[in-house]
Amino acid sequence: MARTRFYARLARFVEGRPGLYRWFTTAERMSKESLFGCRMCGQCAMPATGYACPMTCPKQLRNGPCGGVGSDGACEVYPTLRCIWVMADERSTGAGHRRDLDLLQRPVDHREQGRSSWVNYWQGRDEALWTDATTPGPGPLLHRDLGLVPR
Amino acid sequence: MTVEAPGRLRHALQAGRFVVTAELGPPRGADAGAVERKAAQLRGWVDAVNLTDNQGANVRMASIGACVLAQRAGLEPVMQLTCRDRNRIALQSDLLAAGALEIPNVLLLTGDHPHLGDHPEAKPVFDLDGVQATWLARTLRDDGVLMSGQDIAVRPSWLIGSVENPFAPPISLRGRRLAKKVAAGADFVQTQYVFDVRVFRRWLGDLADLGILERCAVIAGVGPIRSLQMLEILRSRVPGVAVPEDVVRRLRGVPADRVAEEGVRLCVETVQELRATAGVAGVHLMAFGFEHGIPEILERAGISPHRSAPAAVGGTPLATSVVSLEGDRHAR
Numbered sequence A: 001m002a003r004t005r006f007y008a009r010l011a012r013f014v015e016g017r018p019g020l021y022r023w024f025t026t027a028e029r030m031s032k033e034s035l036f037g038c039r040m041c042g043q044c045a046m047p048a049t050g051y052a053c054p055m056t057c058p059k060q061l062r063n064g065p066c067g068g069v070g071s072d073g074a075c076e077v078y079p080t081l082r083c084i085w086v087m088a089d090e091r092s093t094g095a096g097h098r099r100d101l102d103l104l105q106r107p108v109d110h111r112e113q114g115r116s117s118w119v120n121y122w123q124g125r126d127e128a129l130w131t132d133a134t135t136p137g138p139g140p141l142l143h144r145d146l147g148l149v150p151r
Numbered sequence B: 001m002t003v004e005a006p007g008r009l010r011h012a013l014q015a016g017r018f019v020v021t022a023e024l025g026p027p028r029g030a031d032a033g034a035v036e037r038k039a040a041q042l043r044g045w046v047d048a049v050n051l052t053d054n055q056g057a058n059v060r061m062a063s064i065g066a067c068v069l070a071q072r073a074g075l076e077p078v079m080q081l082t083c084r085d086r087n088r089i090a091l092q093s094d095l096l097a098a099g100a101l102e103i104p105n106v107l108l109l110t111g112d113h114p115h116l117g118d119h120p121e122a123k124p125v126f127d128l129d130g131v132q133a134t135w136l137a138r139t140l141r142d143d144g145v146l147m148s149g150q151d152i153a154v155r156p157s158w159l160i161g162s163v164e165n166p167f168a169p170p171i172s173l174r175g176r177r178l179a180k181k182v183a184a185g186a187d188f189v190q191t192q193y194v195f196d197v198r199v200f201r202r203w204l205g206d207l208a209d210l211g212i213l214e215r216c217a218v219i220a221g222v223g224p225i226r227s228l229q230m231l232e233i234l235r236s237r238v239p240g241v242a243v244p245e246d247v248v249r250r251l252r253g254v255p256a257d258r259v260a261e262e263g264v265r266l267c268v269e270t271v272q273e274l275r276a277t278a279g280v281a282g283v284h285l286m287a288f289g290f291e292h293g294i295p296e297i298l299e300r301a302g303i304s305p306h307r308s309a310p311a312a313v314g315g316t317p318l319a320t321s322v323v324s325l326e327g328d329r330h331a332r
């Protein structure tokens, strides 16, 4: 879903009308829930995870797998499920987007829970969700980027 | 303003000396003596001890309290802090407390899920993940700001640790995952049990390629398997531990009364192999309930004691050897 000026205006229009926003959010929830098991965190990380939803990880890890993944790729908490990060690795590698998993994902803003990530994305609010870990700029690494309020 | 940083571990890593750390699990009970007894067994042999944070999601004395007890007993603590039971507010306040108590090392990790512990009905928190918590610690220390952007009056100066499991799938991602933690702020990493040195060396190779070894000290986790029962538990019930076939064969190949000795011998050999491996900064001993056996393992592996400052016993252990954080950051 490309971000264009058209979508930004559409998103603003939708957000300005509570009834429409509710309807739109429900549509997003229904499609993403059935396709990806989406939890409606409102800050979709799936474009960078090969469309494996990190919020379905029992620990809601946004930056890669925990150390407990079974040798067969099973989740340590629910061994009947596959670790979502094993899936993310396979899918993003398969799609030629392996480097996406190297992005540093910032903490989730829990106020966005239940809100539409599409509306947020189209308005450019997701731009700060992640940052590149591999090419630290000048100055002491990337740690400056964590603060939600820039200095 | 920065609280001046003491720290054996920091100095040893800076000097390039092979370091030894060990796990010390706090007790189930308000039992200061339990921490002191284990500390006494390790004193003189280790550069620092990790006080675990409700290990395996089982309720134990808080890591921060056990850290203070370990300090009093003359050992340098590493305070473990998990994201399992704390949101970002609690993480930051515990980190500030660690700074004020002059705990010289903190180690941030995601933590085990409550399902695996003694209160499986508990609510998991996981507000941040281990990488983000590491990032948070680094920002707090180096920029002196909270996640809210507010300044803090006095900056802590601990060394920031992290963990990684080189043996869990997706194996090819494990080096890059540590790279993320290092970008986020990890100064050192302690690994899951190394039973398979070949796989471990491949992971080190990945780290070398990624330029990580110059920026983060790798401390390899080791521990003795002292019974066939423990072997089974490690193989089937502890997530993320990989015991290769040749180790299994060796332990099963000796008479029942010799398994414990064979396990210790294996551990000694692993320590020696790791010590001879370029890029390994030290070993981290995890010998739950067998802390008294750690000196023997180290001695047999050719690692001499007298690591903790004897002056620390009984006094304020951290008053000596002060170095500013600035110097360290440039060195690493």
Ligand code: SF4
Binding pocket: A056, A057, A058, A059, A060, A061, A064, A065, A066, A067, A068, A069, A070, A074, A075, A076, A077, A078, A082, A083, A084, A085, A086
């Ligand atoms: S095994 Fe994978 S899905 Fe399960 S808790 Fe760990 S990272 Fe999350």
